[in-house]
Amino acid sequence: MKKVLAFDFGASSGRAMLGIYDQGDLSLEEVHRFKNYPLERDGQLFWDIDYLFGEVKVAIQKAQQTHVLDSIGVDTWGVDFGLIGDDGQLLQLPRSYRDPYTAQVLPAVSQHLDLQTLYQRTGNQLMPINTLFQLFATQQAAPKLVAQAQKFLFMPDLFNYLLTGKLFAERSIASTAQMIDPRTGEWAADILAQLAIPQKLLPPLVDAPHLAGVTKPELGFGAIKVINVCEHDTASAVVSVPNNQNFLFISCGTWSLIGTELQAPVITDQAYQYNLTNETGINRTTRFLKNLTGLWIIQELQRNLAAAKRDYSFGELAALADQAPAFQCLIDTDNPLFTAPGPMIPRIRYFAEFTGQTPPTTEGEFVRCIYESLAMKYKLTYMEISAAVKGEFDAINIVGGGSQAAILCQMVADAANSRVIAGPVEATALGNIAVQLLAQGEFKDLKEIRDWLKRYSHTQYYVPNQDCEVWDREFSRYQAICKTAGVD
Numbered sequence: 270m271k272k273v274l275a276f277d278f279g280a281s282s283g284r285a286m287l288g289i290y291d292q293g294d295l296s297l298e299e300v301h302r303f304k305n306y307p308l309e310r311d312g313q314l315f316w317d318i319d320y321l322f323g324e325v326k327v328a329i330q331k332a333q334q335t336h337v338l339d340s341i342g343v344d345t346w347g348v349d350f351g352l353i354g355d356d357g358q359l360l361q362l363p364r365s366y367r368d369p370y371t372a373q374v375l376p377a378v379s380q381h382l383d384l385q386t387l388y389q390r391t392g393n394q395l396m397p398i399n400t401l402f403q404l405f406a407t408q409q410a411a412p413k414l415v416a417q418a419q420k421f422l423f424m425p426d427l428f429n430y431l432l433t434g435k436l437f438a439e440r441s442i443a444s445t446a447q448m449i450d451p452r453t454g455e456w457a458a459d460i461l462a463q464l465a466i467p468q469k470l471l472p473p474l475v476d477a478p479h480l481a482g483v484t485k486p487e488l489g490f491g492a493i494k495v496i497n498v499c500e501h502d503t504a505s506a507v508v509s510v511p512n513n514q515n516f517l518f519i520s521c522g523t524w525s526l527i528g529t530e531l532q533a534p535v536i537t538d539q540a541y542q543y544n545l546t547n548e549t550g551i552n553r554t555t556r557f558l559k560n561l562t563g564l565w566i567i568q569e570l571q572r573n574l575a576a577a578k579r580d581y582s583f584g585e586l587a588a589l590a591d592q593a594p595a596f597q598c599l600i601d602t603d604n605p606l607f608t609a610p611g612p613m614i615p616r617i618r619y620f621a622e623f624t625g626q627t628p629p630t631t632e633g634e635f636v637r638c639i640y641e642s643l644a645m646k647y648k649l650t651y652m653e654i655s656a657a658v659k660g661e662f663d664a665i666n667i668v669g670g671g672s673q674a675a676i677l678c679q680m681v682a683d684a685a686n687s688r689v690i691a692g693p694v695e696a697t698a699l700g701n702i703a704v705q706l707l708a709q710g711e712f713k714d715l716k717e718i719r720d721w722l723k724r725y726s727h728t729q730y731y732v733p734n735q736d737c738e739v740w741d742r743e744f745s746r747y748q749a750i751c752k753t754a755g756v757d
């Protein structure tokens with residue numbers, strides 16, 4: 270029997286899941302859950318590491334009250350990082366990617382290097398939030414801060430460092446940075462040199478599963494093994510796609526990551542035009558995908574409504590959307606208008622009016638507008654990925670929180686005219702746990718993990734049941750709307 274603790278940090282909440290694995294049976298228990306929201310200081314957004322690490326300690330204590338832990342693994346969202354000074358201390362709180370401080374960074378970087386060349390070197394979708402751009406913007410605004418740093422650490426590696434004192438960069442999380450050559454899996458040192466980012470900041474790269482170290486004695490937990498799992502949450506989620514065939518995955522949470530798993534990166538002009546990204550997965554596979562806005566707009570809407578004393582669960586919001594008329598209003602969910610935290614209703618209204626549509630009025634209409642627009646974006650991306658890899662997929666696997674939204678899963682099946690397999694909901698935590706178990710010899714390889722997940726995880730099947738022509742017709746309208754709005 271093995272008992273492992275998986276920390277999964279999202280940009281709005283974090284939790285610790287205890288997995289007790291015994292010969293093919295897994296019991297999964299959420300031992301601790303806590304909020305995570307960027308901290309605003311002087312108009313800048315940061316992650317509150319002291320608070321978050323406090324919650325990590327609480328979770329370990331809670332788990333240890335009744336269990337002896339075999340190991341711990343941490344995964345988080347991508348791109349953000351902390352800077353460590355010569356004395357081993359964090360120099361300042363890690364900045365949040367939701368802080369628009371890199372909004373104008375791409376033109377600035379393009380003064381130093383050509384952006385298409387950057388894509389060719391790193392294979393990463395050009396997003397201003399990527400670590401490389403954040404580091405560049407930090408260097409421009411606060412050169413002394415960067416000069417004081419001995420290392421930078423991605424968020425999950427920072428938690429591992431606080432737990433063990435060891436500094437590493439696990440490859441899946443590092444592959445979100447726009448700083449890795451995906452052909453070799455090593456740091457793209459030339460790119461860093463061109464942006465005058467000091468090489469000494471780069472920690473050694475490791476592949477999951479890897480033993481980062483053991484918990485420091487002063488933490489008082491004894492020596493628990495800390496494993497570098499696939500530390501990028503999406504990479505952990507992809508580990509637990511319960512399919513050994515040719516799948517397209519949608520890891521649907523605050524973000525939607527839509528893509529496929531390949532043996533080698535695809536870095537072509539077409540992939541660049543579509544802004545598709547090559548990130549690293551388990552066994553150095555390529556996660557060829559696109560980062561899209563996911564449930565974020567609905568999460569913010571729910572928060573906005575709650576602040577106005579109109580509390581709804583996601584299930585209640587989905588039920589309202591179900592009642593609302595179809596295809597009234599469509600938005601581009603990736604329009605920068607929707608990126609920053611804040612009120613979503615006026616932004617959707619603004620977008621609708623700007624693109625000549627009648628804005629939604631009821632709560633159900635707003636939610637339906639978001640779900641339909643997400644399904645449209647998935648359809649578009651499905652087409653782009655199929656074209657870029659010159660292939661079709663047997664099924665779409667939706668994993669993560671969004672796989673619970675039956676309304677969305679059905680829309681995806683209809684929009685893409687494809688079979689949808691929804692679940693597991695707990696994909697990220699399961700991927701984190703499975704890689705810890707791999708490290709401990711409980712699984713032989715990835716195939717064995719996925720075969721086990723096919724038996725273990727609860728999945729729902731959806732088949733297209735609407736006239737796909739309606740979705741196709743509306744898709745043309747959707748594309749015209751996005752064009753008017755100026756993105757895609």
Ligand code: LRH
Pocket residue numbers: 279280345346347348366445501502503523524526560
């Ligand atoms: C999703 C995610 C995504 C991006 C973003 C910043 O949680 O990891 O893949 O990297 O966060």
